Amino acid sequence: MGTGRSAGAPHPNPPLRRATIADVAREAGTSPALVSRFLTGNQRVSEASAGRIREAVDRLGYVPSVTARNLRLRQTGLIALVVPYLDNPLYSLHATGAERELAAAGFLTVVCSTRTKPDGSYLGRSFFDTLGAGRVDGALIFPYQEEVGDLDTLRAHGTPIVLIDRVPMLPDGIAPFDAVTVDNEGAVFDATVRLIEDGHRRIGIVSLREGSLSGTPRFRGYRKALQAAGIALNRDLVALGDGSDMGGASLFAGLLDNGCRPDAIVVATTLQTRGALDVVRRRELQVPRDLAVIGYRHDQSVLWPDIPAYRYPGEMLGEVAAQMLLRRLSGKDGGDVLSESLGLEFVPSSPLQMH
Amino acid sequence: MGTGRSAGAPHPNPPLRRATIADVAREAGTSPALVSRFLTGNQRVSEASAGRIREAVDRLGYVPSVTARNLRLRQTGLIALVVPYLDNPLYSLHATGAERELAAAGFLTVVCSTRTKPDGSYLGRSFFDTLGAGRVDGALIFPYQEEVGDLDTLRAHGTPIVLIDRVPMLPDGIAPFDAVTVDNEGAVFDATVRLIEDGHRRIGIVSLREGSLSGTPRFRGYRKALQAAGIALNRDLVALGDGSDMGGASLFAGLLDNGCRPDAIVVATTLQTRGALDVVRRRELQVPRDLAVIGYRHDQSVLWPDIPAYRYPGEMLGEVAAQMLLRRLSGKDGGDVLSESLGLEFVPSSPLQMH
DNA sequence: CTGAAAGCGCTTACAG
């Protein structure tokens, strides 16, 4: 089953010159200005003119040039969605939500992944300079810490920006950005409290590195919940590190094997949850009998075994961020920085229950 | 854990007028034409001029207007990726592969989903008309049968198109399109042959509706393999229908329950495979002991239980399609229709093996 | 190597 290639029939090429607004005006016996007014609907046009223009448009199959319109209006009709990768379901959910909102408002969504998969290399400031050069009307950005300075470069071009998922530490001199964030601290706090209420005391956590943008709030939620219950933090029960499913599997297995004997574990990202469940399955652990596990999930994922989980609101994140950017573009918001935080829904069990 | 909102510090707005090429020319004491020649690198410029222009550019922080350039050059630097949904990993893989290739060639990728999730409604011809109005330089399209006529509308605008995954039936009068397809017939044929070689005779299939663009070649592969082995086709062993994971679960469960007693089943799409595995798990079937199952998978998916599967080359599909479109845009290909078919790799077991 | 001029296809004050 290899890769085939073939070349078949001749390819048709339609080199027809496209009609312009001047052509339409000539055909309708009027001026380009009037045609423009009719088409944009910005000003009244007499019924007689309207009819003739309509006919001319039909006859010539006229479609306005968006590029020319954009040059004149100093806009692009484009919004960039900047994410690390596209093949992570996390980000494709952002794209789904954002694209729907933006399309409804007449914008096209440009996707840009800042790290190309193999070497994880970073596009760098030149990319943001390019984006800022009037290439798009605005940008939805899932930010990495290292990009912060470049984001300000982009903003200096006058491009409105809304951050998605988290807000990086801003150095002095960098004003805050509009942002839609996720309440990871709340979710992990909530998860830990649930486990405590179920009588667990040796509660482990698998999460991202502390000090990282995503890891810090999660760990804080865990710590606060223990603290509130008067349970001492046991470092042996804490496994922070790589966020991939492989990483999650290693960290989770580490907690099982380092002698700390957890009776419950919170896994604080979707990918790590997948990896942890792989360990659970391979070791044939009975959850929650042998061990209680609460994880993270995306909207779509099916978990097995079917543990409770917090649902990352990926699609809504893109949606809300897009709405915020559209509000910003409409100029209706004052000068205040916009900020919104989305909660994670607790899902006791997978939706796919049958047979 | 609800949804919070807040408004904080004042928002900075940088209303600076962007420098134009005329500003640079004035600053450098030369003409816009020369600045343009220097920046595009299209013609020689004296060292003296070059130096002054470089300085002026730096001093003014000049960044060329892509829109103006586009109007003049009658191009957009944009390629559309048109898919049904964005939240299906299938399509986000296309996006990943395509975006990487296109970005390397200096193009931005515009994503357009033709069906909005809730009602499955279709954007329709007007969408393709909009796209064709010089909005993009080309399009990568995952086609639905119902869109075929509209595709020709788009092509009539002169927009180069490459089809992804499959080629719809073209009515008379519609010339064929460049396309990168997937050899689903080969994969299902191969899977069925494997099962036959393992001694199975009552081999069932879960797949998409016959007559559909995706279902027809798969079923053909199944039928041919049986035929080649002299095994009669048993309609009771054939379960074709809905392509979702829910659908796959139902169809698979149907085969188990309709009395036809299959000893092996081919599941011919990724989502259906997920659903089928859900049934396997809930019924605690031992595979392959009780039943041999061969499925489909994406690059990323982890299967449990860990059955053999054919890997859909999603990312490479986007990549190859992008390359084909770029070749077409470069005008290096003659008039022949381009066509390429990608095979599905057989994966005996999941990559995530550990602990 | 360099400049003046035209033009890409629109939209919008400015007059009438």
Next chain:
DNA sequence: CTGAAAGCGCTTACAG
């Protein structure tokens, strides 16, 4: 309600 004209910011023959 309508038209002539200017201009959005580039690039590229056309001259020199």
